[in-house]
Amino acid sequence: xxxxxxxxxxxxxxxxxxxxxxxxxxxxxxxxxxxxxxxxxxxxxxxxxxxxxxxxxxxxxxxxxxxxxxxxxxxxxxxxxxxxxxxxxxxxxxxxxxxxxxxxxxxxxxxxxxxxxxxxxxxxxxxxxxxxxxxxxxxxxxxxxx
Amino acid sequence: xxxxxxxxxxxxxxxxxxxxxxxxxxxxxxxxxxxxxxxxxxxxxxxxxxxxxxxxxxxxxxxxxxxxxxxxxxxxxxxxxxxxxxxxxxxxxxxxxxxxxxxxxxxxxxxxxxxxxxxxxxxxxxxxxxxxxxxxxxxxxxxxxx
DNA sequence: GATAGATATTTTAGTTGATTAAACTATCAA
DNA sequence: TTGATAGTTTAATCAACTAAAATATCTATC
Numbered sequence: 001x002x003x004x005x006x007x008x009x010x011x012x013x014x015x016x017x018x019x020x021x022x023x024x025x026x027x028x029x030x031x032x033x034x035x036x037x038x039x040x041x042x043x044x045x046x047x048x049x050x051x052x053x054x055x056x057x058x059x060x061x062x063x064x065x066x067x068x069x070x071x072x073x074x075x076x077x078x079x080x081x082x083x084x085x086x087x088x089x090x091x092x093x094x095x096x097x098x099x100x101x102x103x104x105x106x107x108x109x110x111x112x113x114x115x116x117x118x119x120x121x122x123x124x125x126x127x128x129x130x131x132x133x134x135x136x137x138x139x140x141x142x143x144x145x146x
Numbered sequence: 147x148x149x150x151x152x153x154x155x156x157x158x159x160x161x162x163x164x165x166x167x168x169x170x171x172x173x174x175x176x177x178x179x180x181x182x183x184x185x186x187x188x189x190x191x192x193x194x195x196x197x198x199x200x201x202x203x204x205x206x207x208x209x210x211x212x213x214x215x216x217x218x219x220x221x222x223x224x225x226x227x228x229x230x231x232x233x234x235x236x237x238x239x240x241x242x243x244x245x246x247x248x249x250x251x252x253x254x255x256x257x258x259x260x261x262x263x264x265x266x267x268x269x270x271x272x273x274x275x276x277x278x279x280x281x282x283x284x285x286x287x288x289x290x291x292x
Numbered sequence: 293g294a295t296a297g298a299t300a301t302t303t304t305a306g307t308t309g310a311t312t313a314a315a316c317t318a319t320c321a322a
Numbered sequence: 323t324t325g326a327t328a329g330t331t332t333a334a335t336c337a338a339c340t341a342a343a344a345t346a347t348c349t350a351t352c
Contacts, residue, residue, distance in 0.1 A: 008270075011277040016265035018284040023169050025290045028212075040337065058301060071339055073302055078337090095300045095347045119162035122288050124154075130286040131157040137283040138164040140276040142268050144171045186309065204329055217311055219330055224309090241319045241328045 022122070029120040037112050038082075046075050047084065047101070047109045055088055055098030084108055168268070175266040183258050184228075190262075192221050193230065193247070193255045201234055201244030230254055 006014075034044055049064050050056065056064075062072035076099050079085035084105035087097040101109060126134065152160075180190055195210050196202065202210075208218035222245050225231035230251035233243040247255060272280065 008274050008277065009265075011274065011281055012265040012269050012272070013263060015277055015281045015284055016269055017263050018281075018287055019165070019168070019269075020262065021289060022165070022284070022287050025288075042338070059299090067338085068340055069301065070303080070341085074338080077302095093300085093348070097301070116166065117159060117163050119155075119158040123158050123162055123165075125288045126158070126286055128154050128157065130283070131154065131161055133279075134283040134286070135157055135161045135164075137276070137280040138161055138168070140272055140280070141164055141168050142171075142271045143167060188310070205327090213310085214312055215329065216313085216331080220310080223330095239320070239328085243329070 026120040026122055029122075030116065033112070033115045036115070037108065039108075039112065042075060043079065043082075043084075044112060046079055047105065047112065050085060050099060050101050050105070050109075053100065055100030057090075057096045057098060059096075061099060079105070172266040172268055175268075176262065179258070179261045182261070183254065185254075185258065188221060189225065189228075189230075190258060192225055193251065193258065196225075196231060196245060196247050196251070196255075199246065201246030203236075203242050203244060205242075207245060225251070 034041060039047070045065065046061075049061060058069060058072050058076065061076070062069045065072060065075070067075075076085060076087070080087065083102055085099055086102050086105075087099055090096045090098050123131075180187060185193070191211065192207075195207060204215060204218050204222065207222070208215045211218060211221070213221075222231060222233070226233065229248055231245055232248050232251075233245055236242045236244050269277075
């Protein structure tokens with residue numbers, strides 16, 4: 001399959017199909033990690049959006065999450081109930097709320113981050129040589145934000 | 147980072163963090179594809195579990211999905227309402243139901259599969275050489291079922 | 293300074309999806 | 323007939339999300 005003359009699109013498709021299968025296969029691992037921390041996927045996304053120490057306004061959170069402002073209220077409510085986030089006031093404009101992580105939130109986020117960064121068991125099946133080749137190759141993948 | 151003397155675990159971690167970031171970044175693309183077909187992630191998972199032409203029993207579906215039998219009933223109900231799946235009887239044991247795809251279900255599944263197999267825009271940012279290296283590397287990734 | 297918008301967030305009310313527990317029905321097999 | 327098996331129903335719950343109305347606050351203007 002896919003000799004040296006294959007088109008770039010065909011190449012990308014082949015790569016993608018493998019990666020996609022790997023994403024699917026490793027999904028349960030990620031669910032498990034979230035479960036261990038008693039977090040929903042949404043909670044996790046929210047935690048990662050709250051990395052600015054000064055906190056972020058509800059509006060900017062809603063925008064980042066691509067959802068309704070009232071939905072952001074709900075998400076932050078849940079984090080707050082869990083003691084992971086808190087609403088602070090912005091001196092100078094009492095309409096806005098700055099949502100920031102509590103010490104527990106910071107700790108939880110760090111622990112979650114650590115666990116999510118740990119490779120799923122599937123990846124450890126590869127031997128050293130293959131991992132090295134893979135590392136070199138995935139370093140070329142485009143990166144967003146962070 | 148990570149010279150030739152890094153441990154296998156460190157190597158795997160480095161690979162994984164890149165892959166994981168890519169999974170997150172390309173998530174919206176997958177959501178969009180599902181949305182275009184008016185399917186939830188659950189529906190999609192269900193469609194892909196129904197590839198056996200003879201159909202599968204409710205019990206085996208519940209097991210495959212790691213859920214309660216009544217949940218499987220609900221999922222199949224939804225597929226049936228959409229005209230994508232149907233319950234058939236097993237000659238010889240009238241207790242069991244064999245769930246199979248309808249012609250529309252087969253068609254929908256094929257279309258979904260085609261669209262999900264299409265690489266996300268992020269991947270097309272790589273040039274040919276990088277894609278070739280990546281192809282070679284990802285071919286070593288372990289594969290489940292399918 | 294009063295007031296008329298504009299802004300930021302919350303509340304209320306409702307929808308859909310995902311999921312479980314428990315009770316129930318139908319059927320099979322010994 | 324009795325017990326096991328396959329599946330469904332019912333009654334809940336939680337998560338995710340939207341629309342519309344309400345509240346509080348700020349800002350610019352008359």
